[in-house]
Amino acid sequence: MLPYKTVIKLDKKACTPLYIQLCNQVIQLIKCGVLAPSTKLPGTRWMADTLQVHRKTVIAAYDELMAQDWIEVRPAKGTFVNGSLPLVEQQPISGTGLAEKARQKAGFSFIQRKHLNSRDTEFPRKGILGLDDGVPDNRIAPIEEIARVYRNIVKKSYNRRHLSYGSIYGNMELREALADYLNDTRGLSTSPDNILITRGSQMGIYLSARLLLAQGENIVVGETNYRSANKVFIETGGRLNRVRVDENGMVTSDVEALCKKKKIRAVYVTSHHHHPTTVTLSAPRRMHLLELSQKYHFAIVEDDYDYDFHYCNAPILPLASGDSGGNVIYIGALCKIVAPAIRVGYLVAPKDFVDEAARLRRVIDRQGDQILELTLARMIRDGEIQRHSKKALKIYHARRDLFCTLLRERLGKYFEFRKPEGGMAIWVTLREGYDWEEIKAEAKKNKLKLGGYCGDEDDTIDQPYPGLRMGFASLTPDEIKEAVNRLETTMKFLEQKVESYV
Known part of the structure; x- marks a missing residue:
């Protein structure tokens, strides 16, 4: 007889009733083939005594099993296991080591995308400081303002319609607010019909790539580029054509040379603060890139990376502000202004492209969070987003x-670096004699986590970059001082190690 006392474990403190626990575990034994069809089950009295439960619990479990035809x-x-059930090969019982192995390894084949390998983001453990990729400080996020506006919206009964399915384009009030906001701050000349609300800029990049690139078609990116975008372009079938990036941004003469040799479908550019190097695309090159897009009929996918955080002077207006040929797809997000978890972004493009992107978005993510989108719309209309942006700009500047x-x-x-004119990180390169991976490993011993973009052994698309992004925005002044202390300790140790070799 099966050792029921061993294989069935009932937790009297759990929220699930005991009879349901017993029922579910017997079903699992049947599914695993441990209890074959027509196997006789113990009587209710014996089962109750063995499992140390009331007989009524076992009776209720058996009744439930009969109701489900088990x-x-x-x-x-x-009482017997239903004889009409199919005979299955005995499998590991849930909770055993073999069953755990089965949960880790699929029993079927599927497509594995090696080019998408990357380490998952995780919260730094207590006591560890991070010079990250350049993210905002969520401790200064306008949480009280968001909560107040959100609460006022959900309290109104007429707003309950927003709890249902809405437009695949996103909340209309937010699209209207964004049209005015972008026209005022970016010099665009757009309307709500040209705006699609997305779940952050990454979705905007993906939708654009899906519509622009067929298998093997060419897209131009910088030799150093936003790696998440590179992964999207490879995933959607594109072929990366890399061009130089210098102190004035993407070298557009290299783009022109490529256009003379092959058909280019799109150019991806982070024009304001190039990712990862933070340089700004110069005005002459912006004009040149727009001219090339009209001459060779390619799309410019302009990622509005950190546009709102420019410290030295007024930011250069985006390429989209001077687009007279309908060639620019302008992508941005409110995540960096508010907080990364506020997954609301936008895609601005000619209406026919927006319409097609909305149809594609329908099969990926039916719609966004309408209440959150409405909340942000009200905050833009009331000036809350703008006030917070100015406050954050002052903090990050310092x-x-x-x-x-x-x-x-x-x-x-x-280290060698240029003070960036904006953004939330600096691009640091090493002087001769040191290695980034060694620095990162030693810094970890000093409870300092360094950001990415100097290399990743899991990356199958990009070779290690020559520099490392060090984000400062998410750290307070005291945390910045402590992070520099730990980095100095790291480098002095490695300096002594280098000298000992010499």
Whole structure:
């Protein structure tokens, strides 16, 4: 007889009633082939005594099993597993080591996308400081304002219609608010019909790539480029054509040379603060790229990366503001202004492209969070987003200056960098004699986590980049000082190690 006391475990403290626990575990034994069809089950008294439960619990479990056709009662013979069930090969019982292995390894084949390999983002453990890729400080996010506006919306009964299915284009009030906001701040001349609300800029990049690139078609990116975008373009069948990036941004003469040799479908550019190097695409090159797009009929996918955080002067208006030929797809997000978890972005493009992107979005993610979108629309209309953006700009500006000063004064002998005109990170390159992977490993011992973009052994698309992004925006001034202390400790240790080799 099966050792029921061993294989069935009932938790009297669990929220699930005992009879349901017993029922579910017997079903699992049947599914695994441990209890074959027509196997006789113990009587209710014996089962109750064995499992140390009331007999009524076992009776209720058997009744539930019969109602679901897992077992049957044969008069004058007893209770049996339903004889009409198919005979299955015995499998590992749930909770055993073999069953755990089965949960880890699929029993079927599927497409594996090696080019999408990357490490998952995780919260830094307590006591660890991170010089990340350049993310905002969620501690200064306007949580009270968001909660107040959100609460006021859901309290109104007439807003309950937003709890149902809405437009695949996104909330109309947000599209209207964004049209005005982008026209005022970016010099665009757009309307709600030209705007699709997305779940952040990444969705906008994906939708654009899906519509622009067939298998093997060419897209131009920088030699250094936003790696998540590169992965999207490869995933959608595109062929990456890399061009140089210097202190003035993407070298557009290289783009022109490519256009003379092959058909280019799109150029992807982070025009304002190039990712990862933070340089700004110069005005002459912007004009040149627009001219090329009209001459060779390719799309410009302009990622509005960190546009709102420019410290030295007024930011250069995006390419989309000077687009007279309908060649620019302008992508941005409110995540960086508010907080990364607020997954609301936008795609601005000619109406026919937006219409097609909305239809594609329908089969990926039917719609976004209408209540959240309405909340952000109200906050834009009331000026809350703009006020928070100005507050964050002032905070991040001070943090940039402090971090760059400390890095130059205390670590200038090891690192080279340019103070960025905007954004949330600096691009740091190494002086001769040091290795980024070694630095990252040693920094980890000092409870300092360094960001990515100097190399990733899981990356099958990009070779290691020559520099490393060090984000400062998410750290307070005291945290910046401590992070520099830990980095200095790391570099001094490695310096002694290098000298010992010599």
